[in-house]
Amino acid sequence: MDAQLPDVAAGRRFYGALFGWEFEQREPSYGRSVLARLDGEPVAALTPKTDGRMPTVWTVYFAAPDPAPLTGRVLAGGGQIVAPAAGVGGLGTAVLAADPEGAVFGLWQPAxxxxxxxxxxxxxxGWAQLYTRDTEAANAFYGSLFHDALFGPDARPDFGRAPVADVFPAEMPPHFLVHFVVERAGEALDAAVALGGRVQVPPFETSYGTVGVVVDDQGASFAVLER
Structure with a gap:
């Protein structure tokens, strides 16, 4: 996953203080994006927005050994390709897509x-939650893309679907919300506010833990997850 931010340096300060991340500046061929590490291992990336009209958001990427057939199934299922396949240095190939309700997600072919x-x-x-207006339609769309990963016998509990109105105002557009694990949700929310963020949704209980939704100091929403 990565965050597209107006100010990557400010993002480093915010997320470094909140989650204890350290940052590795990538080679010049990768632009001005930085890789976030936790205890030396990669956990996320911060990427500068190339167009001020773009939203300030966190994006989750699904692994795709070959994105070409998945791209075809996105279109066949009523979705859209927001940004076609593009190489990211020697790291992999990324595609940005949107589901039929407009929720944006990525495909990642690793290298x-x-x-x-x-x-x-x-x-x-810790978790990626899709907030949608029609969970049955979402299951059909994403099931056509990632059936075994989501619904198969070896499915991993990393991705859920829920109606937008369960947590957000009904007019909120469908979207993915990435969740970061924390030891105590309330303390993490207080720390985010002290760093210039704001609480979008106070802590609430889910089947996968206690969740609070935060907007960082540049406008990107994410969730903290206490298990």
Whole structure:
């Protein structure tokens, strides 16, 4: 996953203080993006926005050994390709897509970077929740893309779907919300506010833990997850 931010240096200060991340400046061929590490292992990236009209957001990427057939299925299922396949240095190939309701997600064909070095522990990825208006339609669309990963016998509990109105105002557009594991959700929210963020949704209980939704000091939303 990565965050597209107006000010990457400010993002380093915010997320470094909140999650204890350290940052590795990539080679010049990768632009001005930086890789975030936790105890030396990659957990996320911060990327500068190239167009001020673009939203300030966190994006989750699904691993795709070959994105070409998935791209075809995105279109066949009523979705859109937001940004076609593009190489990211020697790390891999990325595609940005949107589902039929407009929620944006990425596809990632790994080369030099397979994905998370750490997850399901404090300061690292813990869950991706799709907030949608039609969960049955979402299951059909994403099931056509990632059936075995989501619904198969070896499915991993990393991705859920829920109606937007369960947590957000009904007019909120469908979207993905990335969750970072923390030891105590309330303390993490207080720390985010002290760093210039704001609480979008106070802590609430879910089947996968206690969740609070935060907007960082540049406008990107994410969640903290206490298990």
């Amino acid at each position: 030099g970077r397979a994905g998370f070095g750490r997850r399901h522990e404090p300061g690292a990825f």
